[in-house]
Amino acid sequence: SKRTTRISDQTRQTIQNAVNLIISTPCLRHPNISHSACHRINSELMSSSSLVSSVLPSPPSITAPHVVTLPFGSVLSSSLSSTSDPSSTVTATLSILSINLLAPIYVRPIDSRTGCIQPFAAFEWCQDSDLDWEYRRPALLDILRRGDADIVFLQEVQYEAENVDMDVEGEDKYVLPEYLRDFAKDMGYLEILPAMVELTQMAERNKRVLRCKLPVANAILVRKNKLEVIPATEGKNLKSTTAVSALVRPVATSSSPPCLESVKEFNPVFVSCLHLDATSEEKRVATIVKCLTRAREMGVRDVILGGDMNSEIRIGSGLASLLGRGCFGGDADGLYNLQDTNCEEDGNGGDGASESQMLAECASASRLTSSTEPTEGQVVLWRKLREQGKNCVTRNRMHLRRSPSGMTRAAFDHRCNNDESGITDTATKMGAWALDHLLYTPGRRLTLCAAWETLEGVGNTLETGLPSRKNGVPTDHLPVAAVFCVQAGKLKGNGTGIVNQLQTQREEERRRLGILDSEIEQEEAALADLESNVETKAVHDKTQCLPPNQPGKKSKKRKPKKARPSEATIFLKRAGREKRRALIAQFSKERAEIVQGLSMEDADEMEDMIGSGTGLWEWVRMGTAKRCNNKPSINI
Structure with missing residues (x-):
C-alpha cells in the first residue's frame, strides 16, 4: 500500500478487486491477514487515485430474506399479534438479546499459573477508562434496558456469594450480582441460573487461578408477563456454567387477541444461552449437539441458541455441519438424506464445503501455520467431527440457521503481531471476528424478523477495538439481538x-x-429329515455289529451327547x-x-x-x- 502512487491504474484496480474478493469470501483470507487490514489496503488504493470510486463492500455476513436491520441498541419490539380473522394463524414476536458482560475479574488479572497477565486479558489497545467497572456497569444496564428484550442471554456474569444455612453449614450460595438482581426485579424478569454445584466448582477454579473465589457463568432472564417457563423433566435442561437452557412459550395477556384462548396454543421453544469453548472445536460441536438432542428428547423442534460461541462458523468448520447449506449462500436449506450420512464431495458435512475449505478449517482449528498442512490423522478426526454434526441434524430432523451478523469482537490479532513485525499503530494491529451468534431452527414455527447491526455500523470500533467508551460499547463483545415471529398451533x-x-x-x-x-x-426341516434318516440307518447298522449282552451284567445307560450340527x-x-x-x-x-x-x-x-x-x-x-x-x- 506504500507504493500505490507508483502503480498503474490497471494494476491498482486488479489489487482492489482481489482485496474485495478476500473481504467478501472469508475462506480465501490468509489466517494472518485480518479483516480490518483488508479494509486499510482498500482505503489506500481508493485514496491514491480519483479514478477508483467504488464503494467498499460490507464485510461478510449471513443474509436472510425479509430481515430488518435495526440500529445497535434500539428497542426490540415484542407483542402478541394476529389478523382480525379469528380463524387465522395466531403469532407472537419473541425478542432475544445476548451479551457477554466481560466479568471484572477477567480484566487484566494476574494468572497464578504464569505469574503474569495473559495476552488475551491484557487489553493493550484499551485505555483504563474503557475498562473502568464504574463506567461499564451502568453502561451495560443501559443497553439491557434500551433493548427491552423478552429473553436476555448473559455470559461472563460474575456471581456474588451469600452465606446461608444450606445442607452444609456455612456453604456459599451464589446469586446474581446486586445490579442484575435489581434490574431483573424492576423489569419483571425470571432468573434461570446454573446448578449450584457447577457454580461452586467454577468458584474453586477461579480461586486457584485468579485468587478470587467467585464463579463466572451464564444466566438467562425471561420476561414473566410475556413468557411462561415450562418445568422440564429432571436432568433434561442444561445447567452448566457455560450452557443454561429453558423451555418457554408466549402467554396470553389482557391485550391478547380474542382468538388466543389459551397459552397452550403456542408450542414450547427450547432456548439456550451458550459460552462455547475458546480452543476446542470438538467441545463446541458436542455442546450444540447436546442442545439439539435435549430439545428432541423433550418433544420440542423449535430451538434458539445464542451467545459467545468463540467461532466464526465458517464453511468447512465443525459447527457449520450443523447449519443448512442455504446459510452460506448456496441452495435452499434442506435436511440430509436419511440413507446417506457420508457425503465425501462436501467434506462430510451439510454446509456444501469443498475439500479445500474443509482442509483450511481443519488447519485453522489445529492452529497450524499458513505453510503447514494438517496431517492425515487430523483430517480423519476432522471428518468424523463433521459427520457427528451432520448425523445429529439427520437424526433429529433439525438444522440451524444464523441470524444475520457481522463482526462482534475487535482486538489485537496476536497471530500476526510480534516484535519483529515493526508494527506500532493500534489500528494496524487490530483484527475483527464474528464470534457471537443467534442460531435458530427455521422452517417450522420460528421466523426471523429483525436483528441488530454489528460492529460495521457502530462508530469506528473496528479501528479502536472493544471495549470502547468513545463508541458506547462497554464490553469486549458487541451484543447481538434479534426478533422472531412464533406461530401458534x-x-x-x-x-x-x-x-x-x-x-x-x-x-x-x-x-x-x-x-x-x-x-x-x-x-431346515427338509435337511433335518434327511439327516435323521441317514443317522437312523447308521445306528441300525452299528447295532447289528455289536455282540449280545452277557447274562448277569447290566449295560450302562449313558446320556447321549448333543451332536454338533x-x-x-x-x-x-x-x-x-x-x-x-x-x-x-x-x-x-x-x-x-x-x-x-x-x-x-x-x-x-x-x-x-x-x-x-x-x-x-x-x-x-x-x-x-x-x-x-x-x-x-x-x-x-
Missing part, C-alpha cells in the same frame, strides 16, 4: 394418510418376513440369517423412501405418532421407535 399434516402408510408398510413387512421365515423353516445345517442357518438381514435392510430403504417423500409437516406428524425424540430415525433404521416423555406410540 400445531403444524397440520395428513394424519389419516400417514396412519394408513404406517399400517400398510408394517403389514407388508410382516407378510414378506413371514414368507421368508416359512421358507427357511421348510428348508452338521456342516450342511450350519451353512443353511447362516444363509437364512443373511436372507433375513438383507430383507430387513430392504425394509429400511423402503421406509427411508417413505420419509423422503413426506413434507416437513407430515414427517413431524409421523414422528409424533411413532414416538418423539429420535423416533423417525429409529423407525427408518429398525422399524421401531423409542418412547420419550411417556407418550403413547401407535402399534407399528
